Amino acid sequence: MASAGTLDTLPIIDIAPFLNSDPADADKRAATSAALHAACVEYGFFYLNIDAYVDRAEPEELTRLGKEFFLLPQEEKNKLALSNQDYARGYAKLNENVTSGKADAHEGLDLYRPVTNPDKTKPVWGENQWPEVPGFREKYEIWVEKMKALGLILMEAMSIGLGLTREEWNDLRSQVDDSFWVMRVIGYPPLPKDHDGVSCGAHKDYGCLTFLYTDPTRSALQVFLRRPGTTVMDKTGLPLEQGTEEGIWINADPIPGCVVCNIGEMWEIWTDGLYRSTLHRVVHRGSNYRVSVPFFFEPNFDALVKPFESQKTTPTRKAIVYGDFLVSKVGNNFADPGKGKY
Ligand SMILES: O=C(O)CCC(=O)C(=O)O
Ligand SMILES: [Fe+2]
Numbered sequence: 209m210a211s212a213g214t215l216d217t218l219p220i221i222d223i224a225p226f227l228n229s230d231p232a233d234a235d236k237r238a239a240t241s242a243a244l245h246a247a248c249v250e251y252g253f254f255y256l257n258i259d260a261y262v263d264r265a266e267p268e269e270l271t272r273l274g275k276e277f278f279l280l281p282q283e284e285k286n287k288l289a290l291s292n293q294d295y296a297r298g299y300a301k302l303n304e305n306v307t308s309g310k311a312d313a314h315e316g317l318d319l320y321r322p323v324t325n326p327d328k329t330k331p332v333w334g335e336n337q338w339p340e341v342p343g344f345r346e347k348y349e350i351w352v353e354k355m356k357a358l359g360l361i362l363m364e365a366m367s368i369g370l371g372l373t374r375e376e377w378n379d380l381r382s383q384v385d386d387s388f389w390v391m392r393v394i395g396y397p398p399l400p401k402d403h404d405g406v407s408c409g410a411h412k413d414y415g416c417l418t419f420l421y422t423d424p425t426r427s428a429l430q431v432f433l434r435r436p437g438t439t440v441m442d443k444t445g446l447p448l449e450q451g452t453e454e455g456i457w458i459n460a461d462p463i464p465g466c467v468v469c470n471i472g473e474m475w476e477i478w479t480d481g482l483y484r485s486t487l488h489r490v491v492h493r494g495s496n497y498r499v500s501v502p503f504f505f506e507p508n509f510d511a512l513v514k515p516f517e518s519q520k521t522t523p524t525r526k527a528i529v530y531g532d533f534l535v536s537k538v539g540n541n542f543a544d545p546g547k548g549k550y
Contacts, residue, residue: 216433216456216458217458218247218251218253218254218255218431218458218460218468219243219246219247219251219254219255220254220255220257220463220466221240221243221244221247221254221255221256221257222240222256222257222259222260223240223256223257223258223260223261223358223361223362223365224236224257224259224260224261225237225239225240226240226361226362226364226365227260227261227361237365237368238368240365240369241365241366241368241369242369243369244362244365244366244369245366245369245370248366248369248370248471248475248479248483249482249483251431251433251486252470252471252483252484252485252486253431253460253468253469253470253471253486253488254468254469254470255463255466255467255468255469256362256419256466256467256468256469257465257466258358258465258466258467259465259466261354261358262354264464264465266347266350266351266354267351267421267467267501269343269347270347270348270351270393270421270501271421271422271423271499271500271501273341273343273344273347273348274317274393274394274395274499274501275395275423275497275499276341276344277317277339277341277344277393278315278395278497278499280339280341282301285299285301285315286299286301288317288337288338288339289301290304290318292328292337293328293334293335293337294328294329294330294331294332294333294334295331295538296318296320296331296332296334296538297318297319297320297332297334297335297336297337298317298318298336298337299315299316299317299337300315300316300317300318301315302314302315302397305408306409307408307409307410307411308409308410308411310405310406310409311405312406312407312408312409313396313397313399313403313405313406313407313408313492314394314395314396314397314407314408314490315394315395316392316393316394316395317337317339317392317393318390318391318392319336319338319348319352319390319391319392320332320336320388320389320390320391321387321388321389321390321509322335322336331535331538331539332388332531332534332535332538348391348393351391351501351503352389352391352503355389355391355419355503355505356387356389356505358419358505359384359387359389359416359417359419359505360381360384360385362417362469362505363380363381363384363416363417363505364377364381367380370479370482370483370519371518372516372518373518376516376517376518379516380478380516383507383508383511383512383513383530384416384505384506384507384508384511385508386508386509387416387505387506387507387508388506388507388508388509388530388531388534389503389504389505389506390415390503390504390506391501391503391504392501392502392503392504393499393500393501394408394499394500394501394502395497395498395499396408396428396490396492396497396498396499396500397497398492398493398494398495398496398497398498399491399492399493401493406489406490406491407428407489407490407491407492407498408489408490409489410432410487410488410489411487411488411489412472412473412485412486412487412488413470413471413472413473413485413504414472414473414474414485414533414534414537415472415473415474415504415505415506415507415530415534416471416472416474416475416504416505416506416507417469417470417471417472417504417505418468418469418470418471418472418502418503418504418505419467419468419469419502419503419505420467420468420469420470420500420501420502420503421462421467421500421501421502421503422462422468422498422499422500422501423462423498423499423500424462425462425492425494425496425498426459426461426462426494427459427461427491427492427493427494428459428461428490428491428492428494428498429459429460429461429468429488429489429490429500430457430458430459430460430488430489430490430491431457431458431459431460431470431486431487431488432453432455432456432457432486432487432488432489433455433456433457433458433486434453434454434455435454435455435456436454437454438454438455438456457489460488470485470486470488471483471485471486472485472504472506473485474506474507474513474530476525477513477514477515477525477526477527477528478513478514478515478516478519479515479516479519480515480516480519480520480521480524480525481521481525482519482521506530506534507530508530509530509531509534510529510530510531511529511530511531512527512528512529513527513528513529513530513533514527514528515527
C-alpha cells in the first residue's frame with residue numbers, strides 16, 4: 209500500500225536557468241534538465257516555476273477576463289458558438305463538451321493558432337471568435353506569444369534531460385517551431401452537492417506540453433498517479449481502459465508563480481513509451497466559480513511525430529502526423545453526432 213508522503217506531491221522545477229545562456233549557470237541548467245527527466249518518467253506532471261519569466265499579475269488578469277466573459281448573458285456567449293466556425297474554435301456551453309461519454313460540467317472558449325486562408329468547412333481551419341470583453345484579445349495574445357516561446361525553451365531543456373543527440377534536438381525543434389497551439393479558457397460552476405459526476409472527466413492531454421494556470425481555487429484539479437499495489441478508492445470518471453490500473457488521485461493545487469505542466473501523448477511517441485501522458489480530471493465541489501486557462505503547446509500541424517532512434521524499444525510506437533491526430537481527437541469531444549464529424 210503506497211503511503212502518503214513526499215512522493216505524492218508533484219515536483220517544482222524552476223525554468224530560470226534556461227532564460228539565459230550564462231556559462232555560470234550551466235550546472236543549474238543541467239539540474240533543471242535532470243529534474244524534468246525524472247518528473248516525466250515518474251509523474252508526467254510537474255509545477256514549472258515561471259516567476260523569472262512572467263509577472264504574476266499577467267495570468268491573474270487572464271482569469272479575471274475569462275470570468276468577465278463567462279458572466280455575460282448566455283445569448284451573448286452563444287454568439288461565439290463552435291457551430292459558427294469549424295466546431296473547434298469558439299464557445300462551448302455548459303455540458304457541451306464530453307469526456308469518455310460523460311458531459312463535462314464546464315463551459316469554455318477555445319482559440320487556436322490562426323491559419324492562412326481560413327475555411328470553416330475544414331476541420332480546425334476556421335477563424336477564432338474573440339469575446340468583446342475590453343482587453344481580452346490583447347492580453348490573451350500577449351500570453352500566447354509568451355507561452356509559445358516558453359514551450360520552445362522547455363522543449364530544449366527536456367531534450368537535454370532525455371539525452372537526445374544534437375541532431376535529434378534539431379529534428380524535434382523543427383516539429384514544434386510553428387506550434388499549432390490551443391489557448392483554452394474554462395469556467396467551472398460548483399458541482400451541485402448531490403452531483404455524482406465530475407467537472408471534467410479523466411483524460412490525457414493529446415499533444416505536447418500543457419501550461420495550466422488557474423485561479424487560486426484548491427481541491428479541483430486531480431492527477432492520477434500509477435501505484436501498482438494500491439487500490440483505486442474512487443473510480444468516478446475513470447475511462448474503461450483504466451479500470452485495472454492501480455493508483456491514487458492526488459490534488460494538484462495551484463502554487464503562486466508556477467504553472468502546472470504536463471506532457472501529452474506526443475511525448476509518449478517520441479520517447480517510445482518512456483514518458484507517459486498522465487490522466488487528470490477536475491472535481492470542483494467548492495462554492496465559487498472556478499476559471500482555468502490552459503495553454504497547449506503542440507507540434508506543427510504537419511509534423512511527422514515518431515520515436516527517436518535513441519529511444520526506440522520493441523515493439524516501437526507508430527508514427528503519426530500531428531494534424532491528422534488532432535482532427536481525430538477534436539471529432540471525439542462532443543456528444544452531438546452532428547458535431548465534430550470530420
Ligand atoms: O481546468 C483544469 O484545471 C484542467 C483542464 C484540462 O485538463 C484540459 O483542458 O485539458
Ligand atoms: Fe487536460
